[in-house]
Amino acid sequence: MDFHSVQQWMTELLGKETWIIQVFIVVLAMLIINFMQKRALGRVMRRAEKTSNLWDDAFISALERPLSLLVWVVGLTLAADIIHDHTKTSLFEVVPAIRNVGVIASLTWFLVRFISAGEKNIIVQAKARPDAMDETTVIAIGKLLRLSIIITGVLVILQTLGFSISGVLAFGGIGGIAVGFAAKDLLANFFGGLMIYLDRPFSVGDWVRSPDKEIEGTVENIGWRLTRIRTFDKRPLYVPNSIFTSIAVENPSRMTNRRIYETIGIRYDDAGKMDVIVADVIDMLKAHEAIDTSQTLIVNFNSFAPSSLDFFVYTFTRTTNWVKFHEIKQDVLLKILNIIEGHGAQIAFPTSTLHVDSLPDTNA
Numbered sequence: 001m002d003f004h005s006v007q008q009w010m011t012e013l014l015g016k017e018t019w020i021i022q023v024f025i026v027v028l029a030m031l032i033i034n035f036m037q038k039r040a041l042g043r044v045m046r047r048a049e050k051t052s053n054l055w056d057d058a059f060i061s062a063l064e065r066p067l068s069l070l071v072w073v074v075g076l077t078l079a080a081d082i083i084h085d086h087t088k089t090s091l092f093e094v095v096p097a098i099r100n101v102g103v104i105a106s107l108t109w110f111l112v113r114f115i116s117a118g119e120k121n122i123i124v125q126a127k128a129r130p131d132a133m134d135e136t137t138v139i140a141i142g143k144l145l146r147l148s149i150i151i152t153g154v155l156v157i158l159q160t161l162g163f164s165i166s167g168v169l170a171f172g173g174i175g176g177i178a179v180g181f182a183a184k185d186l187l188a189n190f191f192g193g194l195m196i197y198l199d200r201p202f203s204v205g206d207w208v209r210s211p212d213k214e215i216e217g218t219v220e221n222i223g224w225r226l227t228r229i230r231t232f233d234k235r236p237l238y239v240p241n242s243i244f245t246s247i248a249v250e251n252p253s254r255m256t257n258r259r260i261y262e263t264i265g266i267r268y269d270d271a272g273k274m275d276v277i278v279a280d281v282i283d284m285l286k287a288h289e290a291i292d293t294s295q296t297l298i299v300n301f302n303s304f305a306p307s308s309l310d311f312f313v314y315t316f317t318r319t320t321n322w323v324k325f326h327e328i329k330q331d332v333l334l335k336i337l338n339i340i341e342g343h344g345a346q347i348a349f350p351t352s353t354l355h356v357d358s359l360p361d362t363n364a
Contacts, residue, residue, distance in 0.1 A: 073099060
């Protein structure tokens with residue numbers, strides 16, 4: 001039994017005004033279907049959350065709202081078709097186009113939500129396992145996919161509404177030239193952000209600084225126009241992406257080691273103890289568990305300073321953590337001080353010696 005048979009049967013049973021009841025039944029059916037699909041998706045979602053798969057719960061969570069929109073679009077346009085069949089009102093002639101646009105919009109919305117949900121799941125996994133996936137790359141791919149889907153959805157909707165896609169693209173090309181001149185800074189920032197995503201000089205969470213600009217802090221977000229950096233005094237710093245194409249950027253977060261480079265002076269009176277002090281400092285550094293002996297390690301007498309004999313210490317720690325590094329550096333310097341004092345020598349400090357050839361004769 002098809003729809004028209006049901007309609008004819010209701011007409012015979014209830015008279016000419018059955019279309020009102022038909023509209024009511026359609027709307028009621030949409031309410032029931034929408035309620036049932038939400039309950040069903042809720043049960044499936046609870047099961048999907050218990051699995052280790054990243055995509056099943058993303059798919060279900062992304063499907064809920066677009067599916068509700070699709071149900072209501074189909075239901076309301078079906079009710080509008082019933083009204084149009086009985087009233088012949090020209091206003092309802094746009095219902096098929098509205099239905100097509102609604103279906104395309106629902107599908108586009110679902111894909112955008114699915115990509116966003118999948119992106120969040122992958123980022124959570126990347127934070128738990130940094131070697132699995134780079135967070136900045138995930139964000140960049142997610143943005144590109146969402147932008148591509150939205151543009152495609154808009155073009156399909158325009159085609160559905162009867163607009164010529166080739167005409168729209170041609171107009172966009174001509175208009176793009178004018179927009180390009182008017183918004184060159186915006187485009188420069190966009191391509192600057194694209195270069196950051198492609199070259200990846202830094203990622204979200206990295207500590208960066210620039211010797212060319214007063215920029216230093218932790219990267220919090222990389223957008224298409226701006227990069228937000230949190231300075232060490234906790235102020236947000238918003239840097240246009242085009243800046244990064246013309247300045248040098250250091251990324252201390254990607255250091256393999258941290259360097260200890262200190263110059264230490266002993267008194268000239270302790271010159272005879274310099275060689276044993278240097279030898280003991282070298283032995284101490286080689287035995288220190290926090291010092292990376294596979295890197296350059298130098299301890300040498302360096303210069304005759306005005307008030308001291310200077311030797312320098314050049315070595316690298318295994319850790320790159322800023323706080324841990326300073327703890328190691330403090331331990332190394334205290335051990336050097338103990339070595340110097342253990343040999344009966346002293347750390348030099350600025351002194352002045354006054355030489356007097358002869359005293360004046362006070363008896364004259």
